[in-house]
Amino acid sequence: MKKDYSLQGLNTMGFNVIAKYFCEVNSLDDMKKLIDDKTFKESKKLFLGGGSNILFTDEYFDGIVIYSNLKGIKISESQQSTDKEFPQFLNSSTPEFLTVRCMSGEVWKDFVDFTVSNNLYGLENLVDIPGSVGAAPVQNIGAYGSEVKDCITKVYTIDIESGEERVFENEECEFAYRNSIFKKEENKKYFIYAIDFRLKRNAELKLEYGNIKDYLSKKNIKSPTLSDVASAIKTIRAEKLPEVGVVGSVGSFFQNPIVDVDKYQSIKETYPEVPSYPNDNGVKIPAGWLIDKSGWKGYRENHVGVWDKQALVLVHYGGGRPEEILNLMTKIQESVKEKFGIEIKLEVNLV
Ligand SMILES: Cc1cc2nc3c(=O)[nH]c(=O)nc-3n(C[C@H](O)[C@H](O)[C@H](O)COP(=O)(O)OP(=O)(O)OC[C@H]3O[C@@H](n4cnc5c(N)ncnc54)[C@H](O)[C@@H]3O)c2cc1C
Numbered sequence: 235m236k237k238d239y240s241l242q243g244l245n246t247m248g249f250n251v252i253a254k255y256f257c258e259v260n261s262l263d264d265m266k267k268l269i270d271d272k273t274f275k276e277s278k279k280l281f282l283g284g285g286s287n288i289l290f291t292d293e294y295f296d297g298i299v300i301y302s303n304l305k306g307i308k309i310s311e312s313q314q315s316t317d318k319e320f321p322q323f324l325n326s327s328t329p330e331f332l333t334v335r336c337m338s339g340e341v342w343k344d345f346v347d348f349t350v351s352n353n354l355y356g357l358e359n360l361v362d363i364p365g366s367v368g369a370a371p372v373q374n375i376g377a378y379g380s381e382v383k384d385c386i387t388k389v390y391t392i393d394i395e396s397g398e399e400r401v402f403e404n405e406e407c408e409f410a411y412r413n414s415i416f417k418k419e420e421n422k423k424y425f426i427y428a429i430d431f432r433l434k435r436n437a438e439l440k441l442e443y444g445n446i447k448d449y450l451s452k453k454n455i456k457s458p459t460l461s462d463v464a465s466a467i468k469t470i471r472a473e474k475l476p477e478v479g480v481v482g483s484v485g486s487f488f489q490n491p492i493v494d495v496d497k498y499q500s501i502k503e504t505y506p507e508v509p510s511y512p513n514d515n516g517v518k519i520p521a522g523w524l525i526d527k528s529g530w531k532g533y534r535e536n537h538v539g540v541w542d543k544q545a546l547v548l549v550h551y552g553g554g555r556p557e558e559i560l561n562l563m564t565k566i567q568e569s570v571k572e573k574f575g576i577e578i579k580l581e582v583n584l585v
Pocket residue numbers: 246280281282283284285286287288302338363364365366367368369370372373374375376377416424425426427475476478483484485486583
């Protein structure tokens with residue numbers, strides 16, 4: 235347990251936050267020992283992966299940060315397989331679906347690259363999302379028409395209050411748009427230590443969303459492979475989003491609001507071009523579009539601002555404080571509310 239630990243490299247906003255205590259978990263035994271520790275029992279606790287979906291609201295975290303450094307990827311049916319042996323399981327007799335177990339401290343991008351290079355389908359549209367594997371189910375990460383919930387079968391956890399293990403089946407995770415059971419306050423006691431993913435050896439690629447098709451046709455790729463799609467999405471993302479470690483951000487700061495059909499129609503009267511995605515609960519309107527139309531795209535105020543290529547992304551240019559982002563966040567929420575009568579909620583977790 236380290237004291238007064240800087241989290242500057244562990245939050246992609248890049249604020250110099252100091253944690254009172256910081257613990258790296260390298261084994262399940264470590265976690266179990268930690269649970270019996272007196273300081274641990276008495277402190278406020280926070281699980282932290284890459285800090286790419288967390289905004290610290292203060293520069294001091296008065297509690298314990300628990301960081302998963304649990305590593306390993308294996309075919310879950312085979313206790314023997316390890317990263318290195320993995321490809322030899324993929325031969326002509328391998329079944330159509332494989333369950334791959336990944337430990338929570340693996341880096342998400344590396345895990346997706348690993349599945350793509352082993353020709354396993356399912357996670358390719360989620361390529362290059364920053365952060366850890368352990369955080370992926372927490373907000374049910376999604377991008378380019380895919381959500382991680384569609385590949386998760388089990389989430390393995392330890393309840394840090396009781397020390398008991400609990401395995402959540404997919405249906406128990408209450409997955410929804412950028413949401414799951416793990417986001418509820420009362421469930422923040424479940425430390426995710428591993429996840430089972432069900433991946434397919436052959437599948438149809440999802441090319442409908444965003445400009446994947448345009449990109450492929452510009453490159454003259456007529457029958458894209460799994461890795462063509464993954465690299466297309468990597469390039470498109472890199473063009474649109476700030477580079478982690480260079481400009482501070484947490485990706486999408488707000489969730490896309492879902493409005494009722496009447497509201498959508500009233501916006502459409504003034505803005506016929508309004509992008510819209512109807513679903514069972516109404517019509518989803520991109521929050522980035524609402525923020526852009528409210529005049530914020532490219533706005534800068536001292537150390538913080540709104541990314542000029544994607545208005546959904548609030549950025550920290552360095553040297554700033556969390557309250558600057560919080561002020562900007564409030565101003566944007568108020569202005570979207572005033573212009574469109576829509577409340578935009580946070581995608582980022584405030585801590
Ligand atoms: C440039 C950029 C682009 C992004 N693009 C996308 C995108 O396309 N789609 C998308 O969905 N997200 C995106 N994000 C958001 C973010 O990358 C994801 O939400 C990611 O899953 C967060 O992972 P993390 O390890 O950084 O989690 P953290 O930010 O460290 O934590 C997020 C939450 O998960 C909890 N948590 C972390 N680890 C554990 C654990 N082991 N057990 C239990 N709880 C845990 C934390 O307590 C916290 O509540 C983007 C972020 C950035 C900076």
